[in-house]
Structures are given as structure tokens and as C-alpha cells.
Amino acid sequence: MIRAMYSGISGLRANQTKLDVIGNNIANVGTTAFKNQRIRFQDMLSQNVRQATGPGRNLGGTNASQVGLGVQVAGIDTTMTPGNMQTTGGTLDTAIDGDGFFVVGKGPTDAKIVIKKDDMTADTGTTMETMFTRDGSFTLDYNSNLVNSDGLRIMGYATTADGKTSISYGSDGKRTMEFVDSESEDLKADEQQLVPLAIPDEIEDGGEKLKVKSFSIDKNGVIKAVLSNNKVTALGQIAMASFKNTEGMTKLGKNLWQNSANSGEAIFRNGVGTDATTPNDSGYGDMLQGMLEMSNVDLAEQFSEMIVASRAFQANGKIITTSDEILQELVNLKR
Numbered sequence: 001m002i003r004a005m006y007s008g009i010s011g012l013r014a015n016q017t018k019l020d021v022i023g024n025n026i027a028n029v030g031t032t033a034f035k036n037q038r039i040r041f042q043d044m045l046s047q048n049v050r051q052a053t054g055p056g057r058n059l060g061g062t063n064a065s066q067v068g069l070g071v072q073v074a075g076i077d078t079t080m081t082p083g084n085m086q087t088t089g090g091t092l093d094t095a096i097d098g099d100g101f102f103v104v105g106k107g108p109t110d111a112k113i114v115i116k117k118d119d120m121t122a123d124t125g126t127t128m129e130t131m132f133t134r135d136g137s138f139t140l141d142y143n144s145n146l147v148n149s150d151g152l153r154i155m156g157y158a159t160t161a162d163g164k165t166s167i168s169y170g171s172d173g174k175r176t177m178e179f180v181d182s183e184s185e186d187l188k189a190d191e192q193q194l195v196p197l198a199i200p201d202e203i204e205d206g207g208e209k210l211k212v213k214s215f216s217i218d219k220n221g222v223i224k225a226v227l228s229n230n231k232v233t234a235l236g237q238i239a240m241a242s243f244k245n246t247e248g249m250t251k252l253g254k255n256l257w258q259n260s261a262n263s264g265e266a267i268f269r270n271g272v273g274t275d276a277t278t279p280n281d282s283g284y285g286d287m288l289q290g291m292l293e294m295s296n297v298d299l300a301e302q303f304s305e306m307i308v309a310s311r312a313f314q315a316n317g318k319i320i321t322t323s324d325e326i327l328q329e330l331v332n333l334k335r
Contacts, residue, residue, distance in 0.1 A: 005324070007319065011071050012316045014071045015316065022306050022309060024037065025297045033292070034083070035134075035296060036296050040073070041073060041074055052064035078247050080246045084293075086291060090137070092140070093137055093138070093289070093292050094138060095293045097288050102132065102136060102154065102239075103132060103240070103241050103266070106131070109169055110172070111128040113155060113193060113194035120267050121266060122268075132249070137292055140199060145198050156197040156236045157272075158189070159189055160188055161188070169195060181234075182232045182234040188271065188273025197223065205227070211228040213225075214226045218289075222272055239269065241266040242266070242267050242269070243263045243265075
């Protein structure tokens with residue numbers, strides 16, 4: 001009876017945690033790029049009433065007799081399947097159709113993420129605090145820096161062509177941007193490092209400052225701007241990262257993720273025009289401008305799981321009340 005009561009208590013705790021997970025999923029049904037979570041249970045230690053015995057000359061073997069001591073949470077998994085795409089029309093809204101994460105950073109403008117060329121992972125020379133997100137609702141600050149809704153910098157590659165570099169930073173943090181012909185056969189990304197990206201109001205071309213009329217983001221993440229003389233320049237390429245085990249990543253809140261001991265290090269996507277022997281860009285999704293990824297929470301599934309968890313919670317509560325009634329009968333035996 002006492003064991004049954006404590007088994008019921010463990011069931012109440014486990015199903016309360018399940019309701020907490022379901023409640024969080026439902027609360028975030030409208031959160032951009034939110035990833036649904038599920039909970040798994042496992043039985044606790046079982047107490048041996050009688051040990052198993054092997055067959056002998058005169059008697060056959062007997063199985064063990066065990067009494068389970070309740071349930072516990074085995075794990076809370078994150079479902080990393082992509083959510084549906086929603087058209088927003090925003091020129092800076094970007095969704096990832098497939099695998100991968102945007103790379104965001106916190107630090108001064110001259111901070112950078114150094115990349116090891118052999119395996120496309122971050123090097124120890126990295127000075128930018130790095131995080132990852134699937135939320136592509138980008139904005140521009142007053143200094144034309146490309147940032148997310150919390151002001152974190154959007155990291156990417158500088159593009160180069162004909163000896164010019166689209167974006168670079170001095171030791172004082174001052175930004176320099178040059179015209180880089182987006183149609184040049186020599187166009188390639190600087191894969192040595194990731195830098196904060198920007199979309200300025202004007203670009204210098206041969207000593208002449210030209211206004212930016214419009215810009216677009218192609219499926220590879222290259223930001224192309226149309227200038228007042230109708231020339232098109234490549235301002236940079238938005239970086240993407242992937243992980244060996246995306247389910248092992250740690251949620252930081254605010255639609256941000258961080259790699260953990262079980263997710264592995266971030267593997268960055270090769271930039272445009274890469275000279276790598278085996279490019280890895282085919283393993284990443286395409287960027288879709290003017291769209292955002294929605295939450296992948298299925299409300300029908302969540303409400304069904306809520307009913308199951310609610311009934312299980314009630315059933316475990318009934319175990320406790322029934323055990324209490326039996327204990328009361330034992331107390332009443334001596335009257």
C-alpha cells in the first residue's frame with residue numbers, strides 16, 4: 001500500500017511535467033520557428049520480492065518476482081522538423097527551407113568568428129559570442145547593421161571579386177564597404193572568418209558614392225544591392241551552420257540556440273565560389289526572402305496528449321486515495 005502510494009506520487013509528478021511541456025508547446029504555437037517538444041517516461045527501480053532461479057534436476061526454473069516503484073521522466077526531446085512557411089512580404093524577412101541555422105553574435109563590430117578551413121568549424125581565434133537561430137525576422141539599426149529583433153548581429157561572409165572586398169572592419173571598429181560586382185566570375189566568399197553584415201545607404205565605387213536603391217537575398221544567402229547607376233553589388237553572404245546532433249542543442253530563449261556537449265561543434269556552410277574539394281552547401285536548406293518559418297506545433301496532437309496526461313494524472317491521484325482508504329481501514333481494525 002505504501003509502495004502504491006509512492007508510485008502514484010511519482011505518476012503525478014511525471015504527468016505534471018508532461019502537462020508543463022504541453023502547455024509550453026501550446027503557448028508557443030505562434031512563435032516564429034519554435035520547435036515542438038515531447039516527453040518520454042521510464043519505469044523506476046523494481047524491488048525484488050523473489051529472485052529468479054535456474055532449472056535443476058528435480059525442479060524447473062522460476063522467474064523473478066518484482067514490484068515496480070513508480071515512473072520517472074526519461075527525457076524531453078525537441079522535434080527539429082521545419083515549420084510551415086508564411087509569406088510576410090518583408091524585404092529582410094528570411095526563412096530556411098531545409099536544414100541549418102542562422103549565425104548571430106554579440107560583440108563589437110570588429111569582433112569575428114574565425115573558421116578552420118579543413119572542417120569549417122570555429123577556431124580558437126573567435127572573438128564574437130556566438131548563438132544560432134531559425135528566426136529570420138531581421139532588421140537594420142541606425143548604423144545600417146543587419147541585426148535580429150534583440151539587436152544581435154547577423155554574421156556572414158564578406159564577398160570578394162577583382163581585388164575588392166565587400167565589407168571589412170578596422171581595429172577601431174570602423175566599417176569599410178566596396179563595390180563588388182555580383183556577376184563577376186571571380187566572385188567568392190571570404191571563408192576565413194564571419195563578420196557582422198550590413199546593408200548601407202550608399203556604396204563607394206571608384207571614388208564615387210552611389211545610393212542603394214533596393215536589395216535582395218538569394219537562396220544561397222548572398223545579399224545583392226542595386227545601386228543608383230543600376231549596377232548590382234554583392235554586399236556579403238549570410239552564414240548558415242549545422243550540427244551533428246541538432247536535437248542535442250540547448251535552448252536559450254528568445255528563439256536562440258547554443259551548441260552543447262552532445263550537439264557537436266557548429267559546421268559552417270561553404271560560401272559562394274568556394275574552392276573546397278568537397279563543398280558542403282548541398283546539405284543546407286535554401287533561404288527564402290519575404291517569408292518566415294512558423295512554429296511546428298500540431299495543436300490537434302497537443303490537445304490529444306493533454307487529455308491523456310490529464311486522465312493519467314487523475315488515475316494516479318485515485319491510486320493515492322485508494323491507498324489512503326486501505327490504510328484507514330487498517331487503523332480502524334483496533335477499536
